[in-house]
Amino acid sequence: MKLTRSTLTLALLAAAAAPAAQAEIPIDVIAGSEVSFEGLVQADFYKFDSDTIDYGADSATDLDGDDYLQELRRAELVLKGKGPGNIEWVLGYDAKDDKFLDANIKYKIGGNANHFLQIGQFKQPGATLEELSSTKNNDFISKSSITNSIGTPRRVGLQYNIGDANWGVTASFFGRELTRNREHGGGYSARGYWAPINSAGSILHLGINYTDKDTDGDVIRLRARPMADMVPTRFVDTGSSGLRAADRNNVLGLEAMWVNGPFKLQGEYMTTDVKRYGNFEDFTGDGYYVSGLWNITGETWGYKAGVPTTPLPDDPTKGLWQLGLRYDTIDLTDGAVVGGEMDSITAGVNWYWRSNFKFMLNYVAVKQEKGALNDDPNILEARMQFYW
Template sequence: MLPAKTPTLSRLSLSLALLLAGAASAAHAEVAIDVIGGSEISFEGLVQADGNWFDNDLADLNGAGANGSDSEFELRRAELVLKGKGPGNIDWVVGYDAKADKYLDVNARYKFGGNGNTFLQLGQFKQPNSLEELSSTKNNDFISKATVTNTFATARRLGAAAGYGDGNWSVTASVFGRELTRNLAHGSGHGVRATWAPVNGEGNVVHLGLSYVDNDTDTLRLRARPNADLATQRLVDTGTLANTDRLRTVGLEGMWIKGPFKLQGEYYSADVSRYGEGVGDFGGDGWYLSGLWNITGETWGYRSGVPTTGLPDAPASGKWQLGLRYDTLDLDDGRLLAAAVPGGAPRVDGVLGGKQDAWTIGANWYWRSNFKFALNYVMVDSSRYSASAGTVVDDNPNILEARAQFHW
């Protein structure tokens, strides 16, 4: 088993080396390269190294003791991004994650009148849904996105989008196909997201949003990790849903920023259309609510329907944040019936994928312009029908998570 872990340790060592090397360099948000053909080209990167320590209940979240311990260490992301501004109102981006071996944003956008909310876009980009999914990865409030976001939000796909709006409201619509990297997400569809900020001032924002995504799917499996990105086991899982036709997801968003405080929440409802005799449709839903406090007094900005995270007011001591989040996911859409024979196992009518609730307590430290360190503690309560046990089984683990991040 140990040799199989060697590449993981090498990637972790590489990421830590980059983190330490960056400490000796001047702090910059990006590296300017040149102006070619009227386009100002810059280079950005993001390296994240994660550690998870599992206090397992029933399931071994670390993959049946794959490395002989209850911990996991991994290079989470190694993103390399080229960006261009110009010529004119055109901007473009080419991103690649060397850790996941997949393309990130690869697109070009034309902004009408220089307005970032009124545009045409072609290529691969995050689809117009989910406040948390659209927010910058390097500034996520918690190490893992909410369970319901990871399950229902539609991320990057190849397609075309059009947006219209201003600083206080926006409407974005898209059509999309598969993910650019082969053998990943596929299925054509369309989406739309509308946002409105009735209050939009410095350190004082109220945001409301509504989204809808509809895409086709031949087979589908909905499942979720226990708010730990390095966990190899899922505690809630619908199994493979055969004969699926369409997946339709509705999302509701809300956010309130008041000085150093941010309150944010989302609700998702997903409906799966299925065909075939004796096969019923499936529905699942979930939501999260999170609160964040900048202890050092900084606030957030707001642009294009998402919050923006600024630099520390005092770079030498950095910016400190405390956060708390509750999220819940329900993948049960069925019931248990009496056994076909006396003493036999109950029969399942529908799909019983399980329910999962989680509390996450977190602390973030942004140091200077390039570094972020995060520590999270996650408490999970899950329940799912087990065919082998013939009953609903509870599994309630706890996880300690840490992340070191270097961005330029």
């Protein structure tokens, strides 16, 4: 859905003026389950200083020559239930992307939130730390290139988790994505994490994750957007025919995070291997990011289930202000496969106002190389967000 500039502006002003609402709006108790409702609406605007590619195109084939994009990014609607007993469930849908989000049932063993079985669609443990964190609290408008290009998103499967407040081990078996014509290919995924330091305003997190999956159709395509989520064109790309004769794909990830009062330093590395048969050589690609955040209004982060949690502003009328800087890189060239390389630097400012509104402004400098070709766009990005 492409919005006009005036329509988008009016929608965002309406969201900004809306009165503060409470998270997880209670609905009713149905069959012993306390049912609540959540929502997340995001609208993005990108202004490109393009190099060789029309990144403002409506699609990869509909080139319009514009140097900007503006569109609704997410429109997530989520029902949640607690009970009966130790059961929790969730059913989420993104009306913008026309796909199911988390849709699963969890059983807390012995009532312990850190010891459970889960069945349905959920984020795989082999996803990145930032992918497992709450979408509404993203540090930057675009997630890292490894998250968007290498990590495995939500799939339907069965998961087991054990741990406590300072450590956890999770393993899952999964199949396809719930929404039709989306991701396919069964496999397994696991993650382990440990927080040797975990107290108020002081956190040290270390983690490792691994995913192995069938490519489903013996082909896999790896590609990366230039740090702008809605851009249809990718310069860094292993090709429209993908990596042919691909049997299985595995991903190994390392993650670390350090919180000291209002400062957070976070980094992740991922390497992906595609096992190929016949006369085709195996393929290896990798990437990483390092980011730093400063809450200039003094708030600090929490920690739950191996991911950081962003607090509400200490002063709701002034809001929570953040400054952020990230370096991101990905390399999808290996041997005869020239997918390209991308390096980017993102500088950003975030403003959480009251308990339901967020504004983000990023400036991204991107450098891409693919064989003898180069493309180096700079992008000004803005996001308006309303959530409850």
